[in-house]
Amino acid sequence: MVELLKCRSLAKKLLAFCLFLCFASFAFQSVEAKVRYHKWEVKYEYKSPDCYKRLVITINGRSPGPTINAQQGDTVIVELKNSLLTENVAIHWHGIRQHGTPWSDGTEGVTQCPIVPGDTFVYKFVVDRPGTYLYHAHYGMQRESGLYGLIRVSLPDGESEPFSYDYDRSVILTDWYHKSTYEQATGLASIPFVWVGEPQSILIQGRGKFNCSTPGIETGLCNATNPECTPFSLTVVPGKTYRLRIGSLTALSALSFEIEGHNMTVVEADGHNVEPFVVQNLFIYSGETYSVLVKADQDSSRNYWASAHVVSRNSTTPNGLGIINYYPNHRLRSPPTIPPIGPRWNYVAPRIAQSQAIKALKGYIHTPPERPDRVIVMLNTQNRIDGHVRWSVNNVSFNLPHTPYLIALKQNLLHTFEQTPPPEGYDATNYDIYGVAKNVNATISNSIYHLKFNSTVDLILQNANTMNVNNSETHPWHLHGHDFWVLGYGTGKFNISIDSEKYNLVNPIMKNTVPIHPYGWTALRFRANNPGVWLFHCHIESHFFMGMGVVFEEGVEKVNRLPTSIMGCGETKRFLKP
Amino acid sequence: MVELLKCRSLAKKLLAFCLFLCFASFAFQSVEAKVRYHKWEVKYEYKSPDCYKRLVITINGRSPGPTINAQQGDTVIVELKNSLLTENVAIHWHGIRQHGTPWSDGTEGVTQCPIVPGDTFVYKFVVDRPGTYLYHAHYGMQRESGLYGLIRVSLPDGESEPFSYDYDRSVILTDWYHKSTYEQATGLASIPFVWVGEPQSILIQGRGKFNCSTPGIETGLCNATNPECTPFSLTVVPGKTYRLRIGSLTALSALSFEIEGHNMTVVEADGHNVEPFVVQNLFIYSGETYSVLVKADQDSSRNYWASAHVVSRNSTTPNGLGIINYYPNHRLRSPPTIPPIGPRWNYVAPRIAQSQAIKALKGYIHTPPERPDRVIVMLNTQNRIDGHVRWSVNNVSFNLPHTPYLIALKQNLLHTFEQTPPPEGYDATNYDIYGVAKNVNATISNSIYHLKFNSTVDLILQNANTMNVNNSETHPWHLHGHDFWVLGYGTGKFNISIDSEKYNLVNPIMKNTVPIHPYGWTALRFRANNPGVWLFHCHIESHFFMGMGVVFEEGVEKVNRLPTSIMGCGETKRFLKP
Missing domain, CATH: 2.60.40.420 (Cupredoxins -  blue copper proteins)
Structure with missing residues (x-):
């Protein structure tokens, strides 16, 4: 019986010590630890x-x-x-x-x-x-x-x-x-x-x-x-x-x-x-x-x-x-x-x-720049290209190159992707967003947008009818490397002179992913202030696979020396010097 | 009607000309073309x-x-x-x-x-x-x-x-x-x-x-x-x-x-x-x-x-x-x-x-060297290693390294695989090939055999019981980079002093793949005369996946400069010098 009591007492002490250790290490971690x-x-x-x-x-x-x-x-x-x-x-x-x-x-x-x-x-x-x-x-x-x-x-x-x-x-x-x-x-x-x-x-x-x-x-x-x-x-x-x-x-x-x-x-x-x-x-x-x-x-x-x-x-x-x-x-x-x-x-x-x-909380508002330096209008359509069903932005369906852009741009391998930039918009006057997508001149490309560093860019995502009658889908668009201000949503065809007047510049939320609703538009603004190459794409896995994305480059010249761990494929093999 | 006849005649001439072109190009190809x-x-x-x-x-x-x-x-x-x-x-x-x-x-x-x-x-x-x-x-x-x-x-x-x-x-x-x-x-x-x-x-x-x-x-x-x-x-x-x-x-x-x-x-x-x-x-x-x-x-x-x-x-x-x-x-x-x-x-x-x-045809016999410079006996067993079912040679189950051997050896990246060579044989005296495989000290390794260039090597594949009672499987072994002479097949445990006397040195067939039969042995001889690194493995896909293979290096110093196209993984990334 005495033995048992001793044992219990020891166990209690041990437990207390363990708890102290745990707590101490936790306290230490939460104050000091900066690497996870x-x-x-x-x-x-x-x-x-x-x-x-x-x-x-x-x-x-x-x-x-x-x-x-x-x-x-x-x-x-x-x-x-x-x-x-x-x-x-x-x-x-x-x-x-x-x-x-x-x-x-x-x-x-x-x-x-x-x-x-x-x-x-x-x-x-x-x-x-x-x-x-x-x-x-x-x-x-x-x-x-x-x-x-x-x-x-x-x-x-x-x-x-x-x-x-x-x-x-x-x-x-x-x-x-x-x-x-x-x-x-x-x-x-x-x-x-x-x-x-x-x-x-x-x-x-x-x-x-x-x-x-x-x-x-x-x-x-x-x-x-x-x-x-x-x-x-x-x-x-x-x-x-x-x-x-x-x-x-x-x-x-x-x-x-x-x-x-x-x-x-x-x-x-x-x-x-x-x-x-x-x-x-x-x-x-x-x-x-x-x-x-x-x-x-x-x-x-x-x-x-x-x-x-x-x-x-x-x-x-x-x-x-x-x-x-x-x-x-x-x-x-x-x-x-x-x-x-x-x-x-x-x-x-x-x-x-x-x-x-969804608006930014008072006291936590990041006020957006008053006006953009550049506006890119992005018509979202479904197209048939060379017999394949694809998704396109302004009639251009995206595919990835075999040499990653970041490496190609930093290391001057510009031949690895198409250099003609993608279109800034579409023929808004004549395009019927409520009609079945015309598949005129749709192409597949890996060309990218070059953005002036620190410039303010507006992206107008314009939804439209798919290849099926009376059908327009919802697409969640995600931007890498940035948060954007969500300036507004609307239904029907975006009209820059009318709709941009209604932008919320007071307390717009910042997000990295935002939907476009059926037959609607969504207006976004961001600062091209993060040196790198960034994907902007529909987050539906199959839609991106079928070409629904674009790429932005900004200030790539400010990017530090690239780690070689990201290399090894495509034209980066020419850097292999054993 | 005249038009039709003219047309037919033209068509016939055209056909004849096409046939001539086809034939001419075919004849040209079969005589001259050396690149397929x-x-x-x-x-x-x-x-x-x-x-x-x-x-x-x-x-x-x-x-x-x-x-x-x-x-x-x-x-x-x-x-x-x-x-x-x-x-x-x-x-x-x-x-x-x-x-x-x-x-x-x-x-x-x-x-x-x-x-x-x-x-x-x-x-x-x-x-x-x-x-x-x-x-x-x-x-x-x-x-x-x-x-x-x-x-x-x-x-x-x-x-x-x-x-x-x-x-x-x-x-x-x-x-x-x-x-x-x-x-x-x-x-x-x-x-x-x-x-x-x-x-x-x-x-x-x-x-x-x-x-x-x-x-x-x-x-x-x-x-x-x-x-x-x-x-x-x-x-x-x-x-x-x-x-x-x-x-x-x-x-x-x-x-x-x-x-x-x-x-x-x-x-x-x-x-x-x-x-x-x-x-x-x-x-x-x-x-x-x-x-x-x-x-x-x-x-x-x-x-x-x-x-x-x-x-x-x-x-x-x-x-x-x-x-x-x-x-x-x-x-x-x-x-x-x-x-x-x-x-x-x-x-x-x-x-x-x-x-x-299966013997070599008279007039097409390649006579093997009379005796080997080295004999490697390879006991084939099924083992359980760290809870996994594996196949082993002399109790060593093979796994591939992350840096290909050929590159590692030519470019002096020897730390990428185990340097202790695998065993030359097994304890033939005490091992019971008819008993359920003992799983004593079986290990997983990526070590390889180094062969003296131009030396003659005998490989004795020794079959045994698997982990199931009264079960021995058939394994087709395939050697890369060589043909080997098939010197003999036998049942039971190979006895070098008796069995090697019965080798067929007169008209053995040369092959690149050969079975070992249940509880049997197969004796092979080859010349290590092809500079490179060569896999020798059971051609059953799942057996090789589970470790049934070995690797031979011979004369790797004679191998010419490697193309960089084979690189890009593992430690070869250190050759990336952009």
């Missing part, structure tokens, strides 16, 4: 995120990958080992502007050669703003094989957010296909064109539920009781307020996210503080992040549904469902209600209304 | 070679790829464009010794970095011997995705083969999986191990027939009436003799090939003339080629089956069937007989007998 080092191994593994078994690209065995937590001003280092068998990789740090490190943007073909199997590549960059960001593969259509995750950057010690909450939680929303990206891409590049179709599932934080009784699927692949596809569950303490960071990395789908019976107050968008507004459902497009505040103020005797619903496409994909778990109910106890259906897929007005509601 | 130039594009396409639709790696839209036809002494140039989306590639020219061009052997990790998507790589080599050779992907497990074909090298003008025939035809035999190589490889590398299983089909010249009524398959993928899976049919004229060049590039299976009711006279093996012998069925192992003479001397009122049957494994794979079509029957008319069943899978004696029957 991650060692990642990327490989294929069999996973069943929606109960259906397929190959998934994992990071250290996980998909979604590990969350990168850092503090403003920290340096993030990711040492990435490619353990895919025959397949290369590159990872983009979505929303991180890469000031001074344009070679770490992770955009294959733009800022680096792909990382070949067996090689280790080191990404190193500073996270210079607090907020919620993403990372994901930026090579081929790999993103939708599961290689993605979240970046959370906190404020410096002593500073606090302009909103308050008790707990900080996050979810990434994705859509999920059962076919491999090779299968999808082969169809997209085929004549005749084979569309990938609608995704099989919506995943909330990597978890969904496909109906294993679906007829015609291969036997043995779907297992409804696989623990990998137990639903996402967020436990909340009654009365507490949660900051929920929501990111979307869907391959295709625009989503409406809601928590049954709860309001959400939007407070952050793409790393910028938002003048708060309340929504019942949050529309979120691929590449966007939001923080919403949710108070656990409902009946605590039950759980509630979290639901992600496809909008903007007449989709067959069922809603993704998770559980908001009121403590102390069981975390997987099914809510007693029918899950929310979500808004009508083709009801555009509330989506435009939400886009327009 | 091929431009290939490699990409994924949906194909249904056995009626089941899956992604196939094609060359210029075809699988099997185009046959390379050349004449002894010609230079073959293949300009290979990688149009796979995210996947690299490398192609090995199987049986071509690459004298003076070791960097063109196409062995990823040994002689080159992989070719990344978008890049074009130029293979250039001389075909210095007549005969039948192969080419195929040598990266990951890509070969079994359909990237393979045949090389036929004819004699110089005025020379003739020591056997006569009327027509020259060829077929490649393969086995075929419905799962992608990623899926297979992920299983092989997993803990617990997931075996790929037996192939779904045997393909004759890229054509097979899977039973679309098989339960449990995904609907919509199998179509029994797809023209892509009409059977291979070889039309023969009664009374004529056919040289049939047969190559095997199976992923897994050893095969017995037969033509119902017809004898086959074996006249060539791996590019060497054979003292002719007659077989009813030809055993052929992955990586081997044979020429057989077949006389169309049977009942010409009907067609006959050609059948390829799995031996050496208790396989569930049905026989591959083709049609020997007696002109003028319809080429797809079904023979009136039940297809041949083929020999019992576990009847080893006739396979050993055939191996032993």
Whole structure:
């Protein structure tokens, strides 16, 4: 008995010491540590995120990958080992502007050669703003094989957010296909064109539920009781307020996210503080992040549904469902209600209304330059070029060169891509944006826009009809290396003399990803003040694959000596001097 | 009417002129042309070679790829464009010794970095011997995705083969999986191990027939009436003799090939003339080629089956069937007989007998050196290492380094692989080849054998029991960069003092691929006279993936300056000096 007591006393002391050590190391880290080092191994593994078994690209065995937590001003280092068998990789740090490190943007073909199997590549960059960001593969259509995750950057010690909450939680929303990206891409590049179709599932934080009784699927692949596809569950303490960071990395789908019976107050968008507004459902497009505040103020005797619903496409994909778990109910106890259906897929007005509601928070406004030095109007169309279905900007469909632009431009390999710049606009007078896209003179090109350093550039994204009658899609456009001011949204054909007068120059939000709505336009402004080469593209994986993107160069002469680790492909082989 | 006649006359003259031009250019080519130039594009396409639709790696839209036809002494140039989306590639020219061009052997990790998507790589080599050779992907497990074909090298003008025939035809035999190589490889590398299983089909010249009524398959993928899976049919004229060049590039299976009711006279093996012998069925192992003479001397009122049957494994794979079509029957008319069943899978004696029957043809004998300078005994075992199932040679399981050996050795990057050489043998006295493999001290290594230039090396391949009771498999071993003399085959444990006395030093055949039979040994001799770095490995795709191979270096100091096109990965990046 005495022995036992002694033992207990020793154990207590040991525990106290351990706690002290933990706390000490934590305190030390949060004050001093400025380098966040991650060692990642990327490989294929069999996973069943929606109960259906397929190959998934994992990071250290996980998909979604590990969350990168850092503090403003920290340096993030990711040492990435490619353990895919025959397949290369590159990872983009979505929303991180890469000031001074344009070679770490992770955009294959733009800022680096792909990382070949067996090689280790080191990404190193500073996270210079607090907020919620993403990372994901930026090579081929790999993103939708599961290689993605979240970046959370906190404020410096002593500073606090302009909103308050008790707990900080996050979810990434994705859509999920059962076919491999090779299968999808082969169809997209085929004549005749084979569309990938609608995704099989919506995943909330990597978890969904496909109906294993679906007829015609291969036997043995779907297992409804696989623990990998137990639903996402967020436990909340009654009365507490949660900051929920929501990111979307869907391959295709625009989503409406809601928590049954709860309001959400939007407070952050793409790393910028938002003048708060309340929504019942949050529309979120691929590449966007939001923080919403949710108070656990409902009946605590039950759980509630979290639901992600496809909008903007007449989709067959069922809603993704998770559980908001009121403590102390069981975390997987099914809510007693029918899950929310979500808004009508083709009801555009509330989506435009939400886009327009997002303004910069007072006290956190970055005032944009009053007028632009240059305006580029970008007509978004679907075209058929040489028998292939493509997406184009001003009738030019983008393809990547074999030598990454950043290297080509810095090392004077200008023959590696077309030098005639792409068009500044389209024939707005005569083009009917409501008619089926005429496919006159559409071409495929890898030419780029050169921007005067430090100049102010307006981008007018103009939507139009696709190749199908009465159809215009929603496209989330993402700009690398910058945030832009969102000056305005409108419906119909943009008219520069009228519409530019209505720009919000008072408190426009800054973002890195923004939708254009069907038959609508979106006006953006940014300062070309980040030396490098930057992709601007539709964040729908298949649309970018089919040419929906452009590239900007600015101040590339100010970029420091490039690391050779980004080289090895295309014409960079001429630098091999053994 | 007059106009019409004039027109006809003009057309006739034009045709005659065209024919003259064609003939003239053909005649010119066959006498003078010494460069055989091929431009290939490699990409994924949906194909249904056995009626089941899956992604196939094609060359210029075809699988099997185009046959390379050349004449002894010609230079073959293949300009290979990688149009796979995210996947690299490398192609090995199987049986071509690459004298003076070791960097063109196409062995990823040994002689080159992989070719990344978008890049074009130029293979250039001389075909210095007549005969039948192969080419195929040598990266990951890509070969079994359909990237393979045949090389036929004819004699110089005025020379003739020591056997006569009327027509020259060829077929490649393969086995075929419905799962992608990623899926297979992920299983092989997993803990617990997931075996790929037996192939779904045997393909004759890229054509097979899977039973679309098989339960449990995904609907919509199998179509029994797809023209892509009409059977291979070889039309023969009664009374004529056919040289049939047969190559095997199976992923897994050893095969017995037969033509119902017809004898086959074996006249060539791996590019060497054979003292002719007659077989009813030809055993052929992955990586081997044979020429057989077949006389169309049977009942010409009907067609006959050609059948390829799995031996050496208790396989569930049905026989591959083709049609020997007696002109003028319809080429797809079904023979009136039940297809041949083929020999019992576990009847080893006739396979050993055939191996032993293959001798060099009189007048074409290359006499081997009388004795070796070095003997390396290679115990083949299956092992479990760190939880993974692996194949090993002398308890060392091979893995490829990230910097190809050829570059590492020429450019003094010796830190890129282990420098301790692998063992010269095993503890033959105490090891029980009939017992389940002990897994004592098995390791994974990328170390290599250094051979004295011009020395004579004997390789004794010693088979043993696998990790399963009473099981020993058949392994076809293939040597790059050389032909070897096949000195003998035996059963049981090799005894150097007794067995080496029985070596055939009189008329041994030279080959580049040779089987070891269950619980047997095979003795080979070769001259290390080809400066370079050469892989020697089991040609079963999954076995090599699991470590069944070794590498030889010889006279690497005599290798000329390496082309930089083979570089770009691993430590070769340090040569990037922009």
